[in-house]
Amino acid sequence: MSSTSFSSIQAQQTKILSPKMQTSIKEGQVVHGTIKKLYPNQTAELQIGNQKVIAKLETPLKAGDAHFFQVTKTEPELQLKVVTGPLTNGNTLAQQAQQLLQAMNLTKTTEMQAVIQFFLKEQLPISKEILVQAEQLLKQLPPNVSIKQAMETIQKMLELKIPLSQQMFDAVLSGKSTSGLQSLIQEFKLTLQQDLTLSKNDKNTLLQSLQKLAEPFGEPVAGVLLGKQIEVLQSPVANLATKLPILQSLKEAGVLPPNVTSNNLLPASTLSTMPNSAADIIANLLKAPVSEKSMVMDQIRNWVSAQPLLTSEQKVQLGILLDNNSQAEQILTLNKTLLEVFAKQSQEAVFLKDQHGLTAKEHLLSLLGKGTNKEMVSQTLQQVLFNNKNSQQPIFSTALQQAEQNVLQQLDGKAFEHAMKEALKSLGFSYEAKLGGGSEEVRQLASQLKPQLIDLLHNQVISAPLKEQAELLLNRMNGLQILSNENGPQHQLLMQVPLEFLGKKMDATLEWNGRMKEDGKIDSDYARIMFYLHLDSLEETVVDMQVQNRVVTISLYNNDTSLKPIANVFYDTLKEGLLSVGYQLSGVFVKTFEENKLTSPKKLLGKDSQGVDIRI
Numbered sequence: 001m002s003s004t005s006f007s008s009i010q011a012q013q014t015k016i017l018s019p020k021m022q023t024s025i026k027e028g029q030v031v032h033g034t035i036k037k038l039y040p041n042q043t044a045e046l047q048i049g050n051q052k053v054i055a056k057l058e059t060p061l062k063a064g065d066a067h068f069f070q071v072t073k074t075e076p077e078l079q080l081k082v083v084t085g086p087l088t089n090g091n092t093l094a095q096q097a098q099q100l101l102q103a104m105n106l107t108k109t110t111e112m113q114a115v116i117q118f119f120l121k122e123q124l125p126i127s128k129e130i131l132v133q134a135e136q137l138l139k140q141l142p143p144n145v146s147i148k149q150a151m152e153t154i155q156k157m158l159e160l161k162i163p164l165s166q167q168m169f170d171a172v173l174s175g176k177s178t179s180g181l182q183s184l185i186q187e188f189k190l191t192l193q194q195d196l197t198l199s200k201n202d203k204n205t206l207l208q209s210l211q212k213l214a215e216p217f218g219e220p221v222a223g224v225l226l227g228k229q230i231e232v233l234q235s236p237v238a239n240l241a242t243k244l245p246i247l248q249s250l251k252e253a254g255v256l257p258p259n260v261t262s263n264n265l266l267p268a269s270t271l272s273t274m275p276n277s278a279a280d281i282i283a284n285l286l287k288a289p290v291s292e293k294s295m296v297m298d299q300i301r302n303w304v305s306a307q308p309l310l311t312s313e314q315k316v317q318l319g320i321l322l323d324n325n326s327q328a329e330q331i332l333t334l335n336k337t338l339l340e341v342f343a344k345q346s347q348e349a350v351f352l353k354d355q356h357g358l359t360a361k362e363h364l365l366s367l368l369g370k371g372t373n374k375e376m377v378s379q380t381l382q383q384v385l386f387n388n389k390n391s392q393q394p395i396f397s398t399a400l401q402q403a404e405q406n407v408l409q410q411l412d413g414k415a416f417e418h419a420m421k422e423a424l425k426s427l428g429f430s431y432e433a434k435l436g437g438g439s440e441e442v443r444q445l446a447s448q449l450k451p452q453l454i455d456l457l458h459n460q461v462i463s464a465p466l467k468e469q470a471e472l473l474l475n476r477m478n479g480l481q482i483l484s485n486e487n488g489p490q491h492q493l494l495m496q497v498p499l500e501f502l503g504k505k506m507d508a509t510l511e512w513n514g515r516m517k518e519d520g521k522i523d524s525d526y527a528r529i530m531f532y533l534h535l536d537s538l539e540e541t542v543v544d545m546q547v548q549n550r551v552v553t554i555s556l557y558n559n560d561t562s563l564k565p566i567a568n569v570f571y572d573t574l575k576e577g578l579l580s581v582g583y584q585l586s587g588v589f590v591k592t593f594e595e596n597k598l599t600s601p602k603k604l605l606g607k608d609s610q611g612v613d614i615r616i
Contacts, residue, residue, distance in 0.1 A: 025053070027071050030083055030104065030126040034066040046080075049123045055080045062086070068100055093117050104128055111138035118151040124158060133164040140166065145173065152176070162482065174472065175479020181427075181498040182507050184476055185210065188469040197463045198456075206456070209449045212382065213426040214500045216419035217407055220350045222381035223361030224403040225388055226255065227346030230364065234340060245393055253383040255368055276356040277366035278338045285331055297322060300334075309349055309360045314341045339367050350410045351418060375447075420508070423497050428452075429477060450477055490515050504536050525550050538563075540593075552578055553586045557593055564590040 025031065025048065033046040042057045046069075055078040061067065066087040069080035083103045087096060097116045101108055106116075106128065115134045119126050134154050141150055153173045154164065162168050189210050192203060212218065229246045232238045250256045281300050288296040304310065304318045318341070321333050345352075345360035353359050358372060361381070366372050370380050388396045407415075424430075428448030435445070445451050453474045456462060462470075476496070484493045493512040499505070509532040517523045527547035534540055542557040554574075556567060567590050575585040 025071055025074060025078065025125065026127075027074055028127050028129070029071045030068055030100070030128075031071065031080075032066065032087075032120065032123065033069050033080070035061055035063050038063050053078055058082065068096075068103065093120055096120055100126075104131075106131060109135065111135045114138060114147050114151070115154075118155075122155060124155065130158070130164065137164060137166065137169050149173070149176075156483070160482065168482070170471075171475045171478040172482055173479065174475040175481075175483045175494065177476065177479075181473075181476060181496045182505050184469075184473045185213065185498055188473050191465050191469045195463055195466045197461050197466065198459070202456075202459075206449075206452055208382070209426065209447060209452055212447075213423060213449060213498065215385070216422040216426075216499060217415070218385050219361075219378060219381045219422075220407050220415075220418075221400070221403045222385040222388075223346045223359065223364075224350060224406045225399055226250075226361060226381070226384050227343040227364060228399060228403065230339060230343040230368075234336070234343070242395065245391075245395060249387045249391065249396070250384070253387050254380055255365070255370065255384060257369070277358060277372045278342055278363040279366035279369070279371075281338065282331065282335050282367070285334070307354055309345050309352055309354050309358075309363065310341060311345075314345075317341070335367070339364070342367065347406055350407055351412070351415050419499055420497050423499060424495070427477065427498075429481065429495070432481075450474065453477075506533060506535055508533050547583065550582060551584050551586045553589070555589045555591060557591055559592045559594065561592065 031048050033048045035044050036047055036052065037045040038061075039045070039054075042060060044055060044057055044061065044063075046053055046055055055069075058072070058079070058081050061082065067085070068083040068087075070083050071078070072081050073079040084099050087099075094113075094117065097113055097120060098108070100116060100120070101112065106112055112131065112135045115131055115138065116126070118124075119131070134151075137154065138147065138150055141147070150169075150173070153169060153176060156176070157164060157168065157172055160172075162172065189207070192198070192206055192210075195203070198206075215221075229250060232246055233243055233250075247256070247261075251258055251260070281303060284296050285293075285300065301319065301322060304315055304322075307315070310318070318334070318337060321337055342360050342364040346364050349360050351359070362372050362377055365377055365380060370376055388400050391397070426447075426449060428445065428450030431445060431448060431450045453470050456470050457467065457474065480494050480496060484495075491512075491514045493510070493514075495510040495512075497508045497510070499508055511530045511532075513528060515523050515526065525547070526549070527545070529545050531543040532541070533543070538558055538560060540558070544555040544557070546553045546555075556563065567588055571585075571588055574588070578585050
């Protein structure tokens, strides 16, 4: 089956906005050139690739003839040595290749002939060293990789000026792969589970990272579970048989201390003093001397009034509480009421954050003595989710299903942004960049998959199957980074994000090309982003967004013909949303791949796109 790519879709819609990169001419290279004009002193104008050059020739030649030349000097003037006799229009590619192989004294292996014919066809700069290196790479190809795929990978490496080593070849080849990260991750996980060479602790660490990656909404779901369970524990009508397993589960998860009871969830000794959190409100009130109590109460009223995570009714409720009780009652009642309202908001405002970047579940955990440290909060929520998933009691499985449905109903743009950020963070794509950061950033790297894979591959005792799967996964990550590059003002970014939404798996592949302005900022007036998605129901889908002078055109490719009327329903909303941020919607076009003489959009990566950028 033939396949298409982002670039093949692009070619039908846009013109190339920038000229092809000029051929790089270096000493020792062999180039194909046609003599255009002759000048005195054996100097000539030649057409080499897509550029014209003036060069000094070692022997007199005839205008109009084409030859292969070897570059003997580039400074102070370009000097060329004739490698082959005149090439006529009747020379086939194979004949030219044979002539060149003979002139360069190269072995005529099947791989070498494939290499040199590809180089001639694509007009790539040739040197004996590069040809030999490329030949060796072809000789070691795995059975599932074609010569064509390999040569396109080598071409990309040459464009990016990457050494033709086996390690770099494997990385770029994997980065250009059409298969998603989901399958690689699943294969690695299966091999890891079956492995007997790795220590239990190391295996558990990797499995936890994989689990977190598979659950970008795991923490929001855990927050909903936690909020509901705290509500049950505080409920005067819930029976003891319901409360006891919840209480025990939260103790095992480290949310509650061992000595706590359902009637006393907030012992004073566990209160946090982290700034900006709900626990800080209680702590400030407890610590304030009598002379400052009134001032602290005003601060609390202001905090409640400005807290976006609370509903109007909850703010009124807290205001009445603060105004009508004695100071001793205020501390006790405020404590209990804040716990109630943030337990509720952990379920009803799952993705909302306040002015300090805190969610309702983080305020809830601060009240329970866990502070607001992101790593501590994350570990606690993961443990809450783990305990609920692994419990044999029906009360927990039912609660988990309800929590997932709750999160599902609140999914929006911010939620998907959260999921993508969490997935990329868990993968550790920016691992190398973070190494130069502060100690806190470096410490957090230990929980990311990429540095864990690097450590795993340094382990000398791991089994061959586990090593192979780890290398495949790491090569994919490295390949995507290598293929993300910049060429002057043009920038290219390739990403594959494995996403799992509450049991539904998908891979999102992003191809982004952009240009930078002179001040180093993205030129958001001219933009393009392409998403390739493989969805459970819609299957293969490509979304192509182009921006020209802040005018947006969106093309959606899918073979489901019923999508067009569905897309029209959202047209006005999309138009208004774009207007609100300074963009004008030109149109939304829903097309099948067949309409554009395309089949399956599987071959996505490694093709150059032109004049594109995205602002996320």
